[in-house]
Amino acid sequence: MTARSTRSRHADGLRRILSWQWRFHPLAFAAGLAMSFVPAIAGITLLGLSGWFITAAALAGLTGVFLNVMIPSALIRGLALARTFGRYGERLVTHDATFRFLADLRCRIFSGQAREAGSGRVWRSAGLLGRLTADVAALDGVYLRLAVPTVVAAGVGAVVILACALLSPSLALGPLFALVATATVASGLVRHRKSADGRRLEAAQEALRVRTVDLVAGRRELAVYGGLDARRAAILAADARMGDAEAALQARIVRANVWAGFAAQAAVTLTLALALWLVASGDLDLPRAVAAVLLVLGLPEVLAGLIAGYSRIGLMARAADRATARAGSVETAPQEPFTLKAVMSASGEPAGGHDVLTLDGVTFAWPRAARPVLENASLQISAGEWVCIVGPSGSGKSTLASLASGLLGPLSGAVRLGGTDLAALGEAELRRRITVIGQRPALFNDTISANLRIADQTASDDRLWQALEAAALKDRIARQPEGLETVLGEGGLGLSGGEQRRLGLARAYLTTPDLFILDEMTEGLDAPTAALVLDRFTAFRGKAAVLMIAHKREEMARADRVVSVGALQGRV
Numbered sequence: 001m002t003a004r005s006t007r008s009r010h011a012d013g014l015r016r017i018l019s020w021q022w023r024f025h026p027l028a029f030a031a032g033l034a035m036s037f038v039p040a041i042a043g044i045t046l047l048g049l050s051g052w053f054i055t056a057a058a059l060a061g062l063t064g065v066f067l068n069v070m071i072p073s074a075l076i077r078g079l080a081l082a083r084t085f086g087r088y089g090e091r092l093v094t095h096d097a098t099f100r101f102l103a104d105l106r107c108r109i110f111s112g113q114a115r116e117a118g119s120g121r122v123w124r125s126a127g128l129l130g131r132l133t134a135d136v137a138a139l140d141g142v143y144l145r146l147a148v149p150t151v152v153a154a155g156v157g158a159v160v161i162l163a164c165a166l167l168s169p170s171l172a173l174g175p176l177f178a179l180v181a182t183a184t185v186a187s188g189l190v191r192h193r194k195s196a197d198g199r200r201l202e203a204a205q206e207a208l209r210v211r212t213v214d215l216v217a218g219r220r221e222l223a224v225y226g227g228l229d230a231r232r233a234a235i236l237a238a239d240a241r242m243g244d245a246e247a248a249l250q251a252r253i254v255r256a257n258v259w260a261g262f263a264a265q266a267a268v269t270l271t272l273a274l275a276l277w278l279v280a281s282g283d284l285d286l287p288r289a290v291a292a293v294l295l296v297l298g299l300p301e302v303l304a305g306l307i308a309g310y311s312r313i314g315l316m317a318r319a320a321d322r323a324t325a326r327a328g329s330v331e332t333a334p335q336e337p338f339t340l341k342a343v344m345s346a347s348g349e350p351a352g353g354h355d356v357l358t359l360d361g362v363t364f365a366w367p368r369a370a371r372p373v374l375e376n377a378s379l380q381i382s383a384g385e386w387v388c389i390v391g392p393s394g395s396g397k398s399t400l401a402s403l404a405s406g407l408l409g410p411l412s413g414a415v416r417l418g419g420t421d422l423a424a425l426g427e428a429e430l431r432r433r434i435t436v437i438g439q440r441p442a443l444f445n446d447t448i449s450a451n452l453r454i455a456d457q458t459a460s461d462d463r464l465w466q467a468l469e470a471a472a473l474k475d476r477i478a479r480q481p482e483g484l485e486t487v488l489g490e491g492g493l494g495l496s497g498g499e500q501r502r503l504g505l506a507r508a509y510l511t512t513p514d515l516f517i518l519d520e521m522t523e524g525l526d527a528p529t530a531a532l533v534l535d536r537f538t539a540f541r542g543k544a545a546v547l548m549i550a551h552k553r554e555e556m557a558r559a560d561r562v563v564s565v566g567a568l569q570g571r572v
């Protein structure tokens with residue numbers, strides 16, 4: 001990719017963020033910009049007017065010339081109030097505009113991401129989630145630290161140049177120089193925004209996050225196998241890299257500030273010299289000369305905001321590229337609302353015939369895999385039918401279960417529920433009609449009842465006990481002094497592995513889906529418990545169809561049909 005195309009891509013991300021913010025909240029956007037001028041103009045005018053007034057009053061005192069003090073002192077009080085309240089109002093309005101926009105953008109990015117995850121193009125991970133939240137946080141600067149300071153610096157700079165030119169045309173030179181020099185420093189920051197430091201900082205932050213999560217999640221294995229020290233060293237290395245990258249970035253920011261400060265002081269010196277020369281030559285009176293110098297003296301405060309914002313433009317530009325790429329798919333993706341009519345016929349039967357689940361010529365490959373896991377796989381499961389999928393380890397059984405449940409989307413072919421493509425079903429509808437029981441249920445550091453009610457917020461205690469009984473766990477929980485209110489440790493600590501799996505089953509039993517998808521349901525259970533769990537599930541499932549990934553004979557014995565994953569793809 002050429003430097004020019006990368007540059008325009010970066011500019012595009014930032015431009016799109018700004019244009020979205022304008023489109024979503026035009027009033028707040030414009031009001032924020034307008035409000036930002038109030039404290040800046042009031043502050044700089046206050047400085048110039050005060051300088052003029054103090055000098056003019058002193059001269060009037062010395063020479064006895066009449067000076068109307070009422071109007072300037074009233075103006076000074078008014079400007080001081082305008083500056084204070086203007087700054088408060090500006091913060092309120094610009095931050096409100098930004099947070100409203102970010103709330104929208106966050107939803108767009110996350111729903112775009114969910115759609116992509118559903119299409120199988122990417123998969124969810126803690127790293128990705130961290131990146132997304134960091135990107136959205138970085139984007140609050142696009143309006144607040146780039147757009148507002150740029151517009152304010154240009155506007156206030158023009159006002160000061162005009163005011164100085166009205167006092168004496170040559171006095172416009174100082175503020176003009178300050179403005180051009182600051183713009184040059186800012187454009188240097190824009191040119192360097194793709195420097196390796198920013199990318200290194202992001203990479204180190206990500207490594208730190210992922211390694212810390214890994215250490216916490218895997219601390220038991222690491223302690224058992226003696227890997228804690230190596231992990232700790234890896235975290236410290238990422239932390240050191242982050243510190244180095246941050247220091248390099250800060251050094252550039254400091255250099256930019258030094259140059260901008262130098263340029264501002266040079267502009268003040270130039271204005272002072274010109275003003276003295278004009279006073280000496282009798283072309284300007286002293287109060288106006290002081291006013292001009294103080295007007296230019298107030299400019300660096302306004303221009304400093306610009307440099308501070310542009311110092312972080314690289315981080316913002318990369319965040320904007322990633323965010324717009326993700327949220328962009330939401331803009332273009334068809335947002336067909338789910339309608340019950342589209343799926344069910346008047347009789348309540350699935351509209352597409354008697355099949356509950358249809359896989360039609362499904363092909364799927366994991367990113368970066370040499371070849372597809374599944375190629376042209378087809379399967380039909382009728383209402384109430386129990387189908388077992390078997391196959392050697394790594395043949396793609398769990399991948400098939402994820403495709404059938406809509407957690408992954410096929411690269412080609414179609415997966416349909418009751419005749420409707422899964423992609424066309426709303427997420428809530430999909431989860432209501434399909435219940436997935438995976439190999440390892442996610443259990444939270446909360447009470448047993450709260451862990452169960454994830455599946456149904458409104459379930460009564462009686463229903464929870466029924467579900468626990470169906471999962472062969474009722475007696476075990478009833479023995480706990482706190483019963484349903486027993487608090488589990490992180491990841492279900494306090495229950496054995498088999499009990500944790502059965503609690504996952506009990507949670508699934510709070511749903512009434514058309515299709516259960518079971519991935520090695522009785523894995524890790526002893527033979528009598530596995531038989532009990534299968535008996536209870538058989539009684540519990542009612543008319544729901546079942547797609548079961550199975551390794552055990554006892555599981556296959558319950559099925560109406562046993563199909564190998566190879567046979568689904570026409571390989572027997």
Ligand SMILES: Nc1ncnc2c1ncn2[C@@H]1O[C@H](COP(=O)(O)OP(=O)(O)OP(=O)(O)O)[C@@H](O)[C@H]1O
Pocket residue numbers: 123366367369373391392393394395396397398399400
């Ligand atoms: N998230 C993933 N990213 C990349 N490749 C994956 C991912 N999950 C699975 N695979 C690969 O896809 C192939 C099929 O995996 P899958 O888990 O579907 O097999 P399986 O038949 O369920 O195996 P097992 O019986 O051992 O659970 C394997 O080669 C595996 O390495």
